[in-house]
Amino acid sequence: MNTNNLYRTNIKGEEIQLRDRIIRPKEVAEICGMSRVNLYRLKNKFKFPPSIRISEARVGWLESDIEEWKKLGAENFYIVYGEQLKDQALARKVA
16 A cells, blocks of 8 residues: 555645644744734735644644745745645645
8 A cells, every 4th residue: 555645744745743743823823923814815825834624623734834934934935835735725626
């Protein structure tokens, strides 16, 4: 059985490590200095990392993805990862 597609990856395509913390929206907003509404606005424009589903009613973000966003900023994040995120979103809609 090929297990390559079973493991979650971060925005860079690296396998998530045990030390990679999942951060809830309120803390992400505090870290990034913006409201939760703006997090989702930027996410929908592919200018912020995608959230991951923790359970049926909860989402969070990988700490490493938030660190990458903080290094790049929204516009550069879009330049580096925007097309990749659009393709992933399209693939989810088709599946």
